[in-house]
């Protein structure tokens with residue numbers, strides 16, 4: 310009796326072993342790419358085999374040296390690139406809907422629901438990683454966790470939780486209302502003085518964020534707020550940076566105007582978001598500090614030129630057309646000066662999924678096409694601190710891969726038509742044409 314039991318267990322163990330070995334085997338896939346863009350050198354390599362195992366790129370070799378197999382995923386008519394990254398998104402926020410998406414009339418759960426839809430849109434658009442920098446409540450944290458757990462499909466997310474701002478600052482909603490009618494921005498979002506900022510950062514960390522976002526100047530979408538005006542003092546911003554650093558986290562600063570950019574850089578932030586009114590003095594500080602610039606040309610283009618909103622109260626002193634052109638010029642100046650630029654679009658200000666339209670705007674402003682792609686791969690990975698895992702098609706890195714028809718170095722608009730998306734070795738999208 311005892312012997313039979315032992316034998317039975319032995320067979321069970323063997324069966325489990327064989328099944329798990331098969332499962333491992335299935336995790337291997339092989340892609341044949343017509344060509345692969347090496348984002349470091351800016352060169353293409355033709356007819357390449359990419360072997361993927363357990364979510365990582367195991368081997369890159371010449372396809373011509375091996376006998377072709379029907380098991381390969383055939384991307385021989387396509388150009389393969391590393392998965393794209395957008396480091397300034399608001400996946401749980403559909404601000405572009407205006408009054409239809411009334412932030413404080415909606416239950417908190419609504420933000421998570423729109424996030425589920427938008428996350429899939431971004432993944433399908435080729436964005437395998439995003440940095441989500443603020444939305445109401447902690448919807449981004451919930452969305453990140455749902456994707457990480459495999460409940461839903463979406464990009465790998467780094468999330469900030471709600472942007473921390475001063476009383477009456479950008480993101481403190483309900484400006485100009487008398488106190489008895491005031492819209493109450495949730496606690497942990499509005500903080501004044503060093504101690505409150507410190508506490509807000511601690512609370513954000515407690516609630517599961519990966520980084521901190523602060524408002525260092527006013528903004529466009531908050532009533533009464535002036536984009537060019539500085540808000541937090543250097544000590545307040547430094548408190549945020551110090552408190553975040555204790556956990557190994559960095560701070561992203563929303564900043565349009567010169568003084569706010571300067572304050573944020575002095576405080577030691579990792580990135581300046583927007584920098585739409587940046588002049589040469591603060592650009593110099595940004596450069597010397599090695600701080601990343603995230604300049605959202607697409608959101609500005611949409612907001613200023615496609616919807617033609619009235620920003621005459623924002624002390625910009627020009628038409629929407631002039632405001633956009635001035636922003637594109639500042640972007641070009643920062644690029645020529647050699648500042649570190651990471652690709653961020655402010656997705657949510659415009660309809661999610663159009664993110665890749667920004668490549669053409671960056672090139673139109675004067676950026677080399679390869680650098681526009683580097684900003685969304687190599688350089689974005691550096692900003693996120695994942696450059697050892699992502700941002701290139703290289704052995705040992707995460708198998709985050711996309712494929713397009715045509716030549717994205719000759720025509721940035723090819724990046725708007727993504728035919729294949731793989732995230733960590735798992736195919737998220739495959740829409741290959743059957744005829745060549």
Ligand SMILES: [Zn+2]
Pocket residue numbers: 397398399442655
């Ligand atoms: Zn934003």
